[in-house]
Amino acid sequence: MIINKLSLINFKSHSEVSFDFSPQINCFVGNNGVGKTNILDALHYLSVGKSFLGNSDLNNILSHKLEDGSQMTMDFFVIDSEIQNEEKEDLIKILMPREAKKVIKKNDKTYDRLADHIGYLPSVMISPYDSNLISDSGESRRKFLDAMISQTDSVYLFDLIQYQKTIQQRNALLKNFAKNRYFDKDSLEIYDDPISNFGTRIFEKRKEFVENLNPIVQHYYDIISGGKEKVSVVYESHLSDNTFQELLTSSIDKDRVLTYTSKGIHKDDLVFEMNGSSIKKIGSQGQQKSFLVSLKLAQINRIKELTGKSPILLLDDIFDKLDDTRVSQLIELVNKENFGQIFITDTHKERTENVVKRIHEESKIFEIS
Numbered sequence: 001m002i003i004n005k006l007s008l009i010n011f012k013s014h015s016e017v018s019f020d021f022s023p024q025i026n027c028f029v030g031n032n033g034v035g036k037t038n039i040l041d042a043l044h045y046l047s048v049g050k051s052f053l054g055n056s057d058l059n060n061i062l063s064h065k066l067e068d069g070s071q072m073t074m075d076f077f078v079i080d081s082e083i084q085n086e087e088k089e090d091l092i093k094i095l096m097p098r099e100a101k102k103v104i105k106k107n108d109k110t111y112d113r114l115a116d117h118i119g120y121l122p123s124v125m126i127s128p129y130d131s132n133l134i135s136d137s138g139e140s141r142r143k144f145l146d147a148m149i150s151q152t153d154s155v156y157l158f159d160l161i162q163y164q165k166t167i168q169q170r171n172a173l174l175k176n177f178a179k180n181r182y183f184d185k186d187s188l189e190i191y192d193d194p195i196s197n198f199g200t201r202i203f204e205k206r207k208e209f210v211e212n213l214n215p216i217v218q219h220y221y222d223i224i225s226g227g228k229e230k231v232s233v234v235y236e237s238h239l240s241d242n243t244f245q246e247l248l249t250s251s252i253d254k255d256r257v258l259t260y261t262s263k264g265i266h267k268d269d270l271v272f273e274m275n276g277s278s279i280k281k282i283g284s285q286g287q288q289k290s291f292l293v294s295l296k297l298a299q300i301n302r303i304k305e306l307t308g309k310s311p312i313l314l315l316d317d318i319f320d321k322l323d324d325t326r327v328s329q330l331i332e333l334v335n336k337e338n339f340g341q342i343f344i345t346d347t348h349k350e351r352t353e354n355v356v357k358r359i360h361e362e363s364k365i366f367e368i369s
């Protein structure tokens with residue numbers, strides 16, 4: 001999948017801008033705050049229909065500060081694109097009106113559900129925010145894992161949506177019981193089967209995905225760090241030692257007190273390890289950065305293997321993470337393995353030009369001001 005063209009109207013800091021991209025390397029250069037990352041975010045929208053920063057869609061509509069200090073927000077944003085999909089070109093358009101629902105269209109046909117678009121244009125982002133994956137709570141690692149698998153498996157995404165809905169319904173019932181000082185075991189158990197079925201399938205897929213990811217993470221870590229450490233991703237789940245039915249039955253009393261479902265795959269976590277210990281505790285800054293880049297490269301590799309599509313690679317402020325030589329190595333590696341189209345942001349035009357020159361691939365540099 002190659003993005004041939006992109007145009008933005010009222011998206012974040014960009015009132016109107018268009019690009020004709022190179023099928024290989026595209027660089028956005030310019031000073032801090034000129035809107036380079038915002039362009040990567042627009043590309044992320046094209047991939048998964050939302051911002052990678054987790055901002056609400058409304059916050060991404062261009063807004064200006066007026067002289068009286070008040071804020072004026074435009075009526076909509078549009079992200080328009082032409083995507084090379086093997087022999088044909090598709091038009092993907094995202095329209096976000098200020099006072100209506102977001103619309104995603106492929107060749108003028110509106111998707112009924114955002115989930116139907118996921119996986120069409122897979123992407124992987126490497127950004128300074130990746131370190132949050134190590135420092136944040138389990139929720140951000142679960143989201144990362146879910147986003148990664150969803151790009152390769154639409155049934156997984158469907159199961160996940162159904163699982164989350166059913167957990168919400170069970171939690172609502174638990175709250176209702178507590179509020180009315182009443183309990184009916186039979187009506188709570190109505191949710192056991194759907195939760196077990198969806199949850200167990202999700203567990204099996206997460207387990208298999210992580211198992212297959214590990215040797216590839218190690219492969220890239222060896223190349224990037226040149227180090228001898230053994231790195232791995234450990235998948236932790238309540239389901240590792242119990243069936244879902246056992247978990248639900250044994251935690252019923254606790255769930256009544258807490259008024260939510262305390263056990264299940266919505267509590268899963270990933271532990272990033274180096275030589276058998278948590279990388280958060282023992283990894284140096286450099287080792288953590290190398291691990292995160294390796295994890296993302298492994299993600300590209302898995303997506304490509306499972307879907308046959310090369311994900312677009314979004315490299316935000318990559319020079320802040322790695323030195324120039326490492327960046328060249330990384331881009332060469334990505335190119336050698338024929339990973340797909342790359343988008344890079346950098347504050348230094350010359351540095352980017354030098355790196356790109358060394359690689360001898362077709363590239364374009366866009367100056368953003």
Ligand SMILES: Nc1ncnc2c1ncn2[C@@H]1O[C@H](COP(=O)(O)OP(=O)(O)OP(=O)(O)O)[C@@H](O)[C@H]1O
Nearest residue numbers: 012013032033034035036037038059060061062063
């Ligand atoms: N909805 C919006 N309306 C107007 N401006 C916005 C909106 N959302 C974000 N911005 C502006 O976009 C700018 C940040 O852009 P971005 O992060 O893309 O910069 P950058 O060029 O990547 O900078 P750096 O080199 O520091 O990473 C900020 O000035 C911010 O105020």
